[in-house]
Amino acid sequence: MACETPAVTNAVTTPLRCLLCCIILLFTDIIDAKNSPSLSHASEHAMLGTLVAEFSLHREDYTQALDAYFAQSLTQNSPYLARRATRLALYQDRPLLLMQAATRWRNLAPNDAEAYFYSGVGFAYNKKITLALDSMRHAQQLGHPTDFTRIVNIAVRNDIALDQVYESLLIYTAATPTSADLRLAIGLFYQASGNVAASNHHLDKAVTFHGGNSNILELATQVYLRQGNSEGALRAMQQATDLDPYDFNQRLKYAFLASKFDRPLARRQFEFLLTLNPGHGPVVMNLALLNLQDDNYEEARKLLRHQLQINFKPDSAHYYLGQIAISDNNLSDAAHHLTHIQSPREPNKLALQLIQIETDLHRWRDAEIRVQKMKDRLHQQGTSASVQNRLALLEARLMNKQGKTQYAHDVLSYAIQQSPDASLYLQRAALARQLGDHTNREKDLLAAIQDTMPKNDAKVQAMHQLALLFATQGREHDALDLLTKAYQHAPDNTAVLDSLGWVLYRMGQIDQALGLLQDAMARQPNGRVAANLGEILWRIGRKNEATQIFRDALLETPDHEHLQETIKRLNVPLSPPHTA
Incomplete structure (x- = not known):
């Protein structure tokens, strides 16, 4: 505690103020001593020693304070001084002095449960495990909420033979088999020994015998989690919560834990918490995120708007509302929310997303300004090549959407000079096709294929497009x-599977082609696959099957150009489906 007197001005430093206060206290004690004829010279010396300890503590000279307190505790019968020395020894990490001071405190206050507790800690740090556990046991008997697990943790950290700990714990447990604290300690011991099954057994017993002690249940939860037993952790935390169902903070901890392992349970807990406190920001936000994870966008949107109303982490609410709007293809709403983010956690990611959205909304000028601002920021701060390339792709897309195809081509050419990448080559190949430059298109596709990345979506797309060009x-x-090769890289890519089947058909391998196209149709039915499969079936005489495939595809995608063109070219007698 800081000392101040009215006579000390602000110009005086803190240590000097403390010294002046101590001198005042000393003079006060001397005056009192003159009025007390029974005060001895030894008492005056003790008083001075205590004053030195207090002054050292005020100066934050903890080493000198500890030594002074301990010396005085040996000459005076004051549990207060021994207690001061004990706590300072623990703070200073001086195990021998901790044990000595705590023992002195215990001897001076034989009925003080806290003295026995710290004595146990001191014995443990000095590898006297039997004495440590014995002191802890006395503390428990005197009513201290003792944690035997602390002794086990100290033993583990200080490489003390765990057998010694185990033997003592077994003796105590045999005497009191329903002691939750002892069971918890043995569970921790078994965890340290690598015996997870035995650890879980004793942790289960500790949870059973908790006797209303929430500390036992929370410690058990932590040990369960350390050994990967989420079911046990949730059970212990539930019992801790059931001790007082309306304890908001306890239930909040339970909800956070459940959110990692059991989303439906977590949602129920957060919903209950919301009834207790509708304006609690973390509850509102986490319940919104749980709904997002379960694709319950409408409920998530409602909660996120409420989060904005209570002004809790508005940037986070705007971000997730923006993502929901993107999933709904409501780009105007997405732009509204994303532009309201004041301090984005990932500014580059946000800027890139906004550039894409503004391009799709034909807000050319806004997108161009954002591109330039991002270029300036990246030039000043520096960033990874992947971010630079992503920006170049979006700028090229923006220019191409405005009909500035050659400008877009030049943007990608410059980016390729800085950092060649398959995605850049692939996009420039697409622009070369628009410009009618088929030679450079093929070169760019080959360059994309030669990308050194073992798995790359752009590389697979380049293989696919070049294969179609070759065909x-x-x-x-x-x-x-x-x-x-593309199929080996991406066996789940139905577009590659469809093209592979079509090329095999053109090479006369009908059965293999049919198998691949039927597989593609089963995985992801769409107009193009239906058109190619139907055409092959039609040409080999299986016209009824082909007709049914065409009819089903038209129901799903009546405006698919390739499908319509194929049906017309084959002169299939099939009318488009009519809607009521």
């Missing part, structure tokens, strides 16, 4: 080779 040039074998 139109009559180079089916080259196309088949590329598509086979």
Whole structure:
């Protein structure tokens, strides 16, 4: 506690103020001593020693304070001084002095449960485990909420033989088998020994015998979690919560724990908490996120708007509302929320997302300004090549959407010079196609394929597009080779599977082609796959099957151009479906 007197001005430093206060206290004691004829010279010396200890403590010279307190505790019968020395020894990490001071405190106050507790800690740090556990046991008998697990933790951290700990714990447990604290300590011991099954057994017993002690249940939860037993952790935390169902903070801890392992349980807990305190920001936000994870967008949107109303982490609420709007294809709403984020956690990611949205909304000027601002920021701060390349792709897309195809091509050419990447080559190949530059298109696709990344979506797309180009040039074998490699890279890519089947059909491998196209149709039915599969079936005489495939596809995608063109070219007698 700081000492101040009215006579001390602000110009005087804190240590000097403390010294003046101590001198005043000393003079006060001397005056009192003159009025007390029974005061001895020894008492005056003790008083001075205590004053030195207090002054050292005020100066934050904890080492000198500890030594002074301990010396005085040996000459005076004051549990207060021994207690001061004990706590300072623990703070200073001086185990021998901790044990000595705590023992002195215990001897001076034999009925003080806290003295026995600290004595146990001191014995444990000095590897006297039997004495440590014995002191803890006395503390428990005197009513202290003793934690035997602390002794086990100290033993583990200080490489003390755990067998010694185990033997003593077994003796105590045999005497009191329903002691939750002892059971918890043995559970911790077994965890340290690597015996998870035995640890869980004793932790279960501790939870059973908790006797209303929430500390036992929370410690058990922590040990369960350390050994990966989420079920046990949730059970212990539930019992701790059931001790007082309306304890808001306890239930909040339970809800947070449940959110990691059991989302429905977590949602129920957060919903209950919301009835207790509708304006609690963390509850509102976490319940919103749980609904988002379960794709319950409408409820999440309602909670996030409420989060904005109570002004709790508005940036977070705007971000998630923006993502929901994107999933609903409501780009205007998405732009509204994302532009309201004041301090984004990932500014580059946010800026890139906004550039894409503003481009799709045809807000060309806003997107161009954002591109330039991001370029300036990246130039000043520096960033990874992937961010630079992503920005170049979005700028090229923005320019191309405005009809500035050559400008977009130049943007990608500059980016490729700075940091070649498959995605840049792939996009420039698409622009080369628009410009009618088929030679450079093929070169860019080949460059994308030669990307050193073992798995790359752009690389697979480049293989696919180049294969289609080869197929139109009559180079089916080259196309088949590329598509086979693309399929090996991305076996779940139905577009590659569809093209592979079509090229095999053109090469006369009908059965294999049908198998691949039917597989693609089963995985992800769409108009293009239906058109190719239907055409093959039609040409090999299985017209009824082909007709049914065409009819079903038209019900799903009546405006699909490739599907419509195929049906018309084959002269399939099929009318488009009519809607009521």
